[in-house]
Amino acid sequence: MTEPKTKTSGDPAERRVSASSAFFAEEGAKTGIIAVASTVIFFGGAALLISRSSNWPNVKDQFFNPENFSESAPDVIDGFWLNIQLFFWAMLIIPLLAMIVAVMRSLRGPAFMPLRLLAVIYTDLFRGIPLYLLIVVLGFGVPALQINGLPTSPAFWGIAALSLSYAAYTAEIYRSGIDAVPESQRSSARALGLTQWQSLRFAVLPQAVRNVVPALMNTVVSLQKDVALVSILGIRDAVREAEIYKTRTFNYTSYIVATLLFLAISIPLTRFVDWYIARDRAERSQSQV
Amino acid sequence: MTSKPGVASKLELDNVHKAFGDKHVLNGINLAIDEHEVVCLIGPSGCGKSTLLRCVDLLDTIDQGDIRLDGDSITARGIDGNAVRRRIGIVFQSYNLFPHMSVLDNVTLGPRRALGMDRSEAEAKAMELLDRFGLADKAQDYPNRISGGQNQRAAIVRALIGDPEILLLDEVTSALDPELVGEVLGVIRDLASRGMTMVLATHEMGFARDVANRVAFLHEGKVLETAPPAELFTNPTEERTKQFLARVIEAGRL
Numbered sequence: 075m076t077e078p079k080t081k082t083s084g085d086p087a088e089r090r091v092s093a094s095s096a097f098f099a100e101e102g103a104k105t106g107i108i109a110v111a112s113t114v115i116f117f118g119g120a121a122l123l124i125s126r127s128s129n130w131p132n133v134k135d136q137f138f139n140p141e142n143f144s145e146s147a148p149d150v151i152d153g154f155w156l157n158i159q160l161f162f163w164a165m166l167i168i169p170l171l172a173m174i175v176a177v178m179r180s181l182r183g184p185a186f187m188p189l190r191l192l193a194v195i196y197t198d199l200f201r202g203i204p205l206y207l208l209i210v211v212l213g214f215g216v217p218a219l220q221i222n223g224l225p226t227s228p229a230f231w232g233i234a235a236l237s238l239s240y241a242a243y244t245a246e247i248y249r250s251g252i253d254a255v256p257e258s259q260r261s262s263a264r265a266l267g268l269t270q271w272q273s274l275r276f277a278v279l280p281q282a283v284r285n286v287v288p289a290l291m292n293t294v295v296s297l298q299k300d301v302a303l304v305s306i307l308g309i310r311d312a313v314r315e316a317e318i319y320k321t322r323t324f325n326y327t328s329y330i331v332a333t334l335l336f337l338a339i340s341i342p343l344t345r346f347v348d349w350y351i352a353r354d355r356a357e358r359s360q361s362q363v
Numbered sequence: 364m365t366s367k368p369g370v371a372s373k374l375e376l377d378n379v380h381k382a383f384g385d386k387h388v389l390n391g392i393n394l395a396i397d398e399h400e401v402v403c404l405i406g407p408s409g410c411g412k413s414t415l416l417r418c419v420d421l422l423d424t425i426d427q428g429d430i431r432l433d434g435d436s437i438t439a440r441g442i443d444g445n446a447v448r449r450r451i452g453i454v455f456q457s458y459n460l461f462p463h464m465s466v467l468d469n470v471t472l473g474p475r476r477a478l479g480m481d482r483s484e485a486e487a488k489a490m491e492l493l494d495r496f497g498l499a500d501k502a503q504d505y506p507n508r509i510s511g512g513q514n515q516r517a518a519i520v521r522a523l524i525g526d527p528e529i530l531l532l533d534e535v536t537s538a539l540d541p542e543l544v545g546e547v548l549g550v551i552r553d554l555a556s557r558g559m560t561m562v563l564a565t566h567e568m569g570f571a572r573d574v575a576n577r578v579a580f581l582h583e584g585k586v587l588e589t590a591p592p593a594e595l596f597t598n599p600t601e602e603r604t605k606q607f608l609a610r611v612i613e614a615g616r617l
Contacts, residue, residue: 261422262459262518266473267449267525276472280463 139327146319146328153315154335160233160311161301165294167237172244177274179245180252193245200242205303209235213307232304240297247289251282288354291347298340302332312336371434373398373560374419374529379428381414381584388414390584391428396529399558403571403592406581407607412564413456415581416531419562420453432528449477452522453531457538458514460506460521466493467502470521478525485524492520496550512543516550523554530554532563536570548574568611572596580604 124130178186179193200208212235217226225231255278263273283290305313312335316328372395381389388411396402404412417423419430421437421444430438437447460469470493471485480488493499496516501509506517515535522530532551536544548570555561555574565571571578572592579589580601587601599605 256459258455258457258459259461261417262453262455263461263472264422264445265420265448265451265453266521267445267477268473269445269477272476276476277461281461284463 135325137326137330139325142319142323142325142327143331146316146323147331149315149319150312150328150331150335153310154312154332156229156309156311157301157336158339160229160236160304160309161298163233164236164240164297164301167233168240168244168297169290171237171241172248173279175241175245176248176252177279179249180274180278181270183270197242197245200238201246203239205235205239205300206306208239209303209306211235212238213304228307228309229304232307232309236297236300236304240293240300244290244293247286247293248282250289251284251286252278254285255281288347288351291350295340295343295347298343299336302336371431372396373400373433374562375429375431375434376415376419377429377431379415379418379430380426381411381418381423382426388584389418389425392581392584392586394579394586394589396560396562398560400576401555401559401561401563401574402589403575403578404562404564404581405566405568405571405578405607410581411584412581413533416453416533416562416564420451420531421447422453445477449473449525450528451531452525452527452529454515454518454522454533454535456534458506458511458518460514460518462506465503465505466498466509466517469506469517470524473521473525489520489524492524493517496520497546510543511539512546515539515543515547519547519550519554529560529562532561532565534564534566536565536567568596568608580607582607 127133175193175196178189179197181189203211209232213228213231216224216231217228252274259277259281260273263277264270268276302311302313305311305317308314310318312332313329316332319328320326374394374396376392376394379389379392380387390411392411392415394402394415404415406412414423418425425438428438429436432447432450436442460466461472464472467486467489470489471480471482474480474485474488475482490499490502493502496519498513498516498520501513501517506514509517515538519532519535535551536547539547544567548567551561551563551570552574563571563575575592577589578592578595580587580595580599580603582601582603587603588595588599590599595604596608599608
């Protein structure tokens with residue numbers, strides 16, 4: 075902080091400015107050093123702690139064995155392809171089903187009471203059941219009924235369980251978006267002579283969906299991981315393949331393969347969501363004329 | 364009332380009551396508006412002006428009484444509210460344009476979806492009206508990119524494009540910056556001169572005096588008195604009207 079001294083002849087305000095910018099530059103450098111140091115200490119400490127553990131060589135061999143890694147990878151990757159497909163189908167069904175439920179719940183007037191009630195029962199029920207149990211009940215229970223014409227494929231019921239559960243949450247997200255659209259928007263649509271449905275469709279829903287895109291995208295990230303739960307049904311997805319390998323070799327490295335595969339999708343997805351939300355926020359604050 | 368025997372008024376409100384919970388907003392409104400007539404509703408905030416207009420456009424349901432358009436009840440059971448709303452235009456204080464649509468799409472939504480007009484026809488008609496109200500170059504703009512006055516003029520065009528038989532205006536200049544009020548009042552004056560039947564809730568007393576055929580003073584959900592502006596503003600009969608006008612003059616708004 076010697077700079078201000080050499081500029082004593084200058085105008086006091088200018089001096090204060092340069093002093094403060096020097097302060098911030100110095101502060102910035104200091105912050106950087108602290109950040110790096112604390113990161114090194116934290117992760118270094120953790121690594122040290124783990125590698126110093128007396129059982130680390132065993133764990134390393136059990137979970138991070140390069141040979142097992144390359145040996146199990148092809149099957150686990152094959153299984154992961156199935157996870158992607160399940161994810162894809164669920165992603166098609168969930169937004170549609172959720173929108174239907176949300177719209178049902180947003181209709182007004184006594185005539186729509188049964189639809190509203192149905193929507194409430196649906197969301198209460200499927201948000202109330204743990205996803206794990208829902209997958210087990212649908213995946214094992216429904217095929218066991220042996221009703222003609224009902225699919226028995228575990229993949230089908232896996233997707234059904236995921237979709238039913240996630241659509242219940244997503245419907246609530248949509249509904250919060252619908253409720254956030256000012257009442258006056260609905261009024262002015264009705265005033266144009268539009269029906270209740272047209273008012274929702276053209277005036278309210280486009281704004282509602284835009285309101286909740288960030289929340290929806292977080293749901294997508296969460297769904298991408300929960301797809302792994304269908305392995306309960308014996309579907310040979312990544313997790314199941316990893317398990318099969320483990321059972322055969324008593325080595326857990328295959329699970330690490332599966333973990334890395336999920337991370338390879340979810341981390342870019344999460345980064346994208348964060349970027350999108352930040353951009354959306356910036357755009358919205360700009361449009362406030 | 365002004366209606367001649369045997370000839371129904373354009374719009375008639377007959378003992379209209381409306382309450383929100385235990386708050387009684389309209390307590391027996393009686394009012395008749397003739398075709399081509401411009402009636403201004405004045406009165407203190409909360410006297411029921413906005414609710415009255417919303418009830419006429421069936422955006423709120425009345426609890427009691429009757430509202431008639433061309434002599435036929437529009438509040439009776441079994442009436443198709445959408446069909447009634449297509450015959451009436453309403454413009455709100457806060458414009459309420461749809462923010463996710465361009466001005467042109469805002470204006471054409473009603474005719475296309477409610478009246479089944481095809482896109483090119485609706486757009487041609489919209490452009491003609493937008494042009495008349497000096498908004499032709501704003502047709503592709505989104506509401507948040509244009510001024511409050513332009514928003515409100517676009518909202519008026521949106522209400523007019525379906526050729527309503529009657530236009531309701533709910534304090535349409537109250538949300539505007541003072542320098543933008545004039546352009547919107549100019550549009551309303553123009554509509555009045557073309558014979559548009561209008562009911563305006565307004566705080567612009569000078570404008571009411573200027574443009575209205577009759578002024579109705581509302582107090583606590585009732586029409587206390589109705590008279591041509593020259594009469595009501597200079598020689599009100601009701602004590603409440605005198606008090607209200609005295610306060611308005613004090614505030615420098617008349």
